[in-house]
Amino acid sequence: MPTDVSNKTRFFTESVIREMTRRALHRNAVNLAQGFPDFPAPVELKEAAKRAIDEEYNQYAITHGSPNFRSAIAIKARTYNGLECDPDRNVTVTCGATEAMIASLLAVINPGDEVIIFEPFYENYGPGTVLAGATARYVALRDPDYAIDRAELEAAFSPRTKAIIVNTPHNPTGKVFGRAELELIASLCQRYDTLAITDEIYEHIIYGGARHISLGSLPEMADRTITISGLSKTYSVTGWRLAYAIACERLTSAIRKVHDFLTVGAPHPLQQAGATALRLPESFYAGLTAMYERKRAMLFEALSAAGLKCLAPQGAYYIMADIAHLGFRDDFVAADFMLDDVGIAAVPGSSFYHRAELGRGILRFTFSKSDATIAAAAERLKSLDRKLAARKG
Secondary structure (H helix, E strand, O other): OOOOOOHHHHHOOOOHHHHHHHHHHHHOOEEOOOOOOOOOOOHHHHHHHHHHHHOOOOOOOOOOOOHHHHHHHHHHHHHHHOOOOOOOOOEEEEOHHHHHHHHHHHHHOOOOOEEEEEEOOOOOHHHHHHHHOOEEEEEEEEOOOOEEOHHHHHHHOOOOEEEEEEEOOOOOOOOOOOHHHHHHHHHHHHHOOOEEEEEOOOOOOEOOOOOOOOHHHOOOOHHHEEEEEEOOOOOOOHHHOOEEEEOOHHHHHHHHHHHHHHOOOOOHHHHHHHHHHHOOOHHHHHHHHHHHHHHHHHHHHHHHHOOOEEOOOOEOOEEEEEOHHHOOOOHHHHHHHHHHHHOEEOEEHHHHOOOHHHHOOEEEEEOOOOHHHHHHHHHHHOOHHHHHHHHHO
16 A cells, blocks of 8 residues: 555545535536635725735735734734733734644644534644544534534543643534633633634624634633634635634744744735724724625525525534434535535535534535625526426426
8 A cells, every 4th residue: 555645635625615616616606615705805905905915015024913903913812802912922813714723733733632622613623633633523613503412522521631622603503602601611621721712703793693702711721722713704704814822822833833934924914904994993894794694684585595504603604404304314425416406515514524414414514605696596596496306306
């Protein structure tokens, strides 16, 4: 058997989400699979990026982030997230939240360590844990509202638990972790001397009175939490790959070492524009919420009218649709049918689960699209019943 590739690569595949985007392009389908906007980014950001290029911010920034951007991040972290944050001691700017996560894992993991991951999960967490050399322990978020099973979570912790990954607002479910749930996680982290690594990239995209709480802001959690967020989702600039990790000085020092040799640094002119993004007025965030509430309602109505069973998300911009009653063998067959026959790309639900059987009857759709794109998807969904009938012959 050939031994010229790492054994680690046997434990995961390439991204199913991004594969669905490639297939959507090939089939000219409406892409509701990958969570990137197909509408313009804010004008203020684009103008700021152009100015930065013209002002010659075109060479390396300081590896862990330009001072201007780190200062803006620290102010935002203190005022919005309730985190104590010094731009020189606590902030590392990275090439996207994905790099922030892998840099954080590589910075804290030792052989024999375990990492707890809630499932369903964003698909990067498992491979990131494998690449860092840890063993993943999975805890299911339970139907119907993706609640934590306290007994299952407690059983997952042990003296080998180095970290737990907490994604709130949650991709793919849209769950926003409440204070009581975060306090439970915090108490277990303290009992087992465990770190928390939080992915808060959707922190501004929340609905219906839900409130975003950063785990690192809870008592006794500042020194044991790595808080990750970034610009991609809030400011509709997923291609800029700008994010950051906030942690105590001890952890930040280790993260910066790993980051330095992973990517050296994030694009300097975009960091300058990022500082402009973080200083936008409160009216921007109110408008963001209103926009996504409208898009959520549009897609929820279209999926429901087509006979799919959905739970409205509290945050982020995805809807998990139960398709078990449609009669497909599994979610990948259902996704193929939706793509090839209906003309809509969705993500098979099992790609978000370690225990694939938990997601076999689910597809994930995103509403991070223009109203015209969602309307086009709604129109195509009207043919679902007819095409299902034709398939059954």
